[in-house]
Amino acid sequence: MTLSIYILRRKESNPKRGGREREGRSEKLSREETMRLLTHNMLSCNIKGVTNGFPLRLEAEKWVEKEVELNADFLRGIFPKIEYKALVGAAKSIGLDDLLPDDADPSMVASDDFLRRFHHALLEIHVEEGALVCPETGRRFPINKGIPNMLLHEDEV
Template identity: 35%
Template structure:
């Protein structure tokens, strides 16, 4: 299943997009969401936060309509015990929120990556694949 956390690491790989800042993050359209409960691990969430690209996360959660539990500023110096409530909210957004169907669209070239049964099709047609110099 496509988790919100996974989308934070995806970018368009089509020709001309590998160096474009508009190719990241990919933008959701017509997304069907489900919430799949998972065991909460506050240490994992606290440790993954430094790797999350916060502006991209805000864009994604806003497009999906579930940005209410996401702080506008990236949390710093997170303590799993002290910040447990915030980490629970982020756990729900990052790991439990999953996209079952829809589209991921590149903001640079408009390429559409279909999501079906929770799996994004990130394959490119041959003419879209960048060639190395």
């Protein structure tokens, strides 16, 4: 999915800012916008009073695989920052039971086979529709068009 974002910079005269004017122009930015399992691994439930808001349970209604160039240095660097059991759980929740071993240690990033599997799970699985569910409260955060909506209701803040 490609999302185009338009940023409009308009001519502005503001006496409080010394009457500075900004030139008006428009820029078009294009990028792929879908939730990867990397994103899922970084999100948690921030509802007031929740002490066990991670990992969010992934309920994917629609997901796709999109090929991404493998960057071994990035994968080796991100591995210690990833909550590995949560990544395995997310992969299993969409039916990829045999993609990753249940347990992993830092020495495994030396294996090309493990790096390919880790890369595939982390970066090539894109969740387009579904929900993330708080493990403590059961609150569902919808994923629409690849974007998780983590906004809280007024009474949850």
